[in-house]
Amino acid sequence: MPDPMAILVIAEHDNRTLKSATSHAVTAAARLQGQVEVLVVGYQCGAVAQAAAGLRGVDKVHVAEAPYLATPTPENVAATAMTVLPGAYTHIVLAATSFGKNVSPRIAALLDVAQVSDVTAIESADTFVRPIYAGNALATVQSKDPIKVVTVRTTAFESAPNGGTAPIMAIEAAPDTGKSKVVAQELTKLERPELTGARVVIAGGRGLGSGENFKMLEALADKLQAAIGASRAAVDAGFVPNDYQVGQTGKVVAPDLYIAIGISGAIQHLAGMKDSKIIVAINKDPEAAIFQIADYGLVGDLFELVPQFTKELG
Amino acid sequence: MKILVAVKRVVDFNAKIRVRSDGAGVDISNTKMSMNPFDEIAVEEAVRLREKGAATEVLAVSCGVAQCQETLRTAMAMGADRGVLVETDADLQPLAVAKLLRAVVEQEKPGLVILGKQAIDDDCNQTGQMLAALLDWPQAAFASKVDLNDGALTVKREIDGGLETVEARLPAIVTTDLRLNEPRYATLPNIMKAKKKPLSTTTPSTLGVDVTPRLTTLKVSEPLKRKGGGKVQDVQELVAKLRNEAKVIA
Numbered sequence: 001m002p003d004p005m006a007i008l009v010i011a012e013h014d015n016r017t018l019k020s021a022t023s024h025a026v027t028a029a030a031r032l033q034g035q036v037e038v039l040v041v042g043y044q045c046g047a048v049a050q051a052a053a054g055l056r057g058v059d060k061v062h063v064a065e066a067p068y069l070a071t072p073t074p075e076n077v078a079a080t081a082m083t084v085l086p087g088a089y090t091h092i093v094l095a096a097t098s099f100g101k102n103v104s105p106r107i108a109a110l111l112d113v114a115q116v117s118d119v120t121a122i123e124s125a126d127t128f129v130r131p132i133y134a135g136n137a138l139a140t141v142q143s144k145d146p147i148k149v150v151t152v153r154t155t156a157f158e159s160a161p162n163g164g165t166a167p168i169m170a171i172e173a174a175p176d177t178g179k180s181k182v183v184a185q186e187l188t189k190l191e192r193p194e195l196t197g198a199r200v201v202i203a204g205g206r207g208l209g210s211g212e213n214f215k216m217l218e219a220l221a222d223k224l225q226a227a228i229g230a231s232r233a234a235v236d237a238g239f240v241p242n243d244y245q246v247g248q249t250g251k252v253v254a255p256d257l258y259i260a261i262g263i264s265g266a267i268q269h270l271a272g273m274k275d276s277k278i279i280v281a282i283n284k285d286p287e288a289a290i291f292q293i294a295d296y297g298l299v300g301d302l303f304e305l306v307p308q309f310t311k312e313l314g
Numbered sequence: 315m316k317i318l319v320a321v322k323r324v325v326d327f328n329a330k331i332r333v334r335s336d337g338a339g340v341d342i343s344n345t346k347m348s349m350n351p352f353d354e355i356a357v358e359e360a361v362r363l364r365e366k367g368a369a370t371e372v373l374a375v376s377c378g379v380a381q382c383q384e385t386l387r388t389a390m391a392m393g394a395d396r397g398v399l400v401e402t403d404a405d406l407q408p409l410a411v412a413k414l415l416r417a418v419v420e421q422e423k424p425g426l427v428i429l430g431k432q433a434i435d436d437d438c439n440q441t442g443q444m445l446a447a448l449l450d451w452p453q454a455a456f457a458s459k460v461d462l463n464d465g466a467l468t469v470k471r472e473i474d475g476g477l478e479t480v481e482a483r484l485p486a487i488v489t490t491d492l493r494l495n496e497p498r499y500a501t502l503p504n505i506m507k508a509k510k511k512p513l514s515t516t517t518p519s520t521l522g523v524d525v526t527p528r529l530t531t532l533k534v535s536e537p538l539k540r541k542g543g544g545k546v547q548d549v550q551e552l553v554a555k556l557r558n559e560a561k562v563i564a
Contacts, residue, residue, distance in 0.1 A: 278560045312552075
């Protein structure tokens with residue numbers, strides 16, 4: 001086993017920009033107090049490698065490029081990771097995003113080690129804290145495996161500041177596994193901040209009644225430069241796409257201000273937002289569970305209150 | 315083609331769990347147990363594929379205590395043709411479950427394995443991806459649409475920021491996300507019929523799988539309680555408090 005510790009962070013990116021999730025993962029990796037290296041798997045992704053090298057705390061960046069890695073499949077990312085991993089690292093760290101959740105367990109299984117998912121605190125090099133039961137309990141777990149594979153919750157770790165100057169090394173990509181290929185991506189056009197990184201999040205629930213009524217939240221979101229999210233109930237009812245979903249089975253957010261509108265506050269929704277700094281709830285049912293965790297609850301008809309709120313912000 | 319679905323017995327999604335005061339875990343005695351909701355979606359998808367003629371048989375597999383038979387009966391009441399229980403009282407972690415499922419897959423040779431993306435008890439979101447790695451199969455995780463035509467698998471997947479369409483070679487692993495389908499309720503006649511469907515039992519040692527846990531839980535604690543319950547009378551008061559007290563808006 002390498003001594004001192006060596007940690008590999010696998011970067012998430014679109015070949016042009018490094019996703020902010022990775023800079024949170026770098027902070028988590030740096031907590032382990034070892035050599036922190038970043039692996040970038042992609043195609044024509046020099047800018048991403050530069051961005052990773054510029055993060056403080058990063059000691060080295062490896063870049064594997066090939067045309068078939070332009071939109072890499074988990075099979076191909078794992079295959080390339082496996083060319084550098086065995087024997088070289090004590091820890092593999094990915095952000096617990098849809099990319100990280102897809103790729104990381106595949107790597108763990110190839111290494112025949114456990115994965116510790118969705119880590120919110122690092123106690124030591126082998127001991128981690130993670131939420132279970134939708135965040136209703138926190139488990140402190142210790143890994144006995146020689147390599148610790150962890151995904152980290154981005155809201156639990158600050159993003160790493162810029163100012164680093166790590167060297168960048170090109171490495172060979174593993175050959176195309178040919179097992180699957182990405183044939184299309186339909187990305188929601190983001191006219192607002194991304195849900196997981198926004199300072200203010202406005203989320204709508206079943207109380208909004210329709211997808212059409214979600215538009216009402218946009219004027220408010222414009223005023224507050226907020227991202228828009230939704231409860232699972234609103235997604236299930238077809239009001240908005242799934243990538244709006246905040247909760248146990250969706251995204252986990254912890255903005256400075258979370259405004260829950262027409263959301264009752266099911267356990268699985270609270271799991272995704274209860275670490276927000278300030279929570280505002282607007283709901284017509286005074287008994288709604290959301291009020292129990294809200295700093296400022298406002299009981300009333302959202303169809304009157306939301307436009308008033310927007311107007312009051314001037 | 316045969317489809318294998320993996321189903322897990324978990325604390326019902328509506329049940330409230332209690333963290334044990336000695337920090338040793340979560341007390342689930344006398345708690346209602348159900349099939350993991352994402353696995354219901356997996357069973358539903360497999361049954362629909364068979365109903366459409368894209369598959370010939372749906373096999374449900376569960377790993378865990380003897381009571382997982384009930385979970386398998388539920389899967390069969392929803393339409394699975396038979397069940398296999400890998401029975402053990404051991405604490406099963408995702409890597410161990412993936413190894414057990416690999417052993418069953420090697421015996422049963424399905425063309426497709428569908429699993430829930432995550433179990434709502436340990437919230438790990440690992441088993442499907444691990445199984446894919448162990449079998450060296452492609453994986454299409456977090457599926458919101460599955461098309462299986464003439465041996466070609468096309469899956470629409472939920473990703474951060476939108477959707478992605480993946481074509482995968484068979485055999486393959488699919489894990490389900492919420493919007494894939496709405497699982498049917500098992501009707502009483504189907505529940506009765508399910509009792510007569512074949513259910514076989516095996517064990518980790520028969521399958522030759524070491525299920526020793528790799529992770530040790532040192533402590534389970536309650537999360538910090540949030541102090542909420544504050545109320546404001548109107549929008550003016552709300553905005554004033556957000557500006558002057560919480561200082562989160564300008």
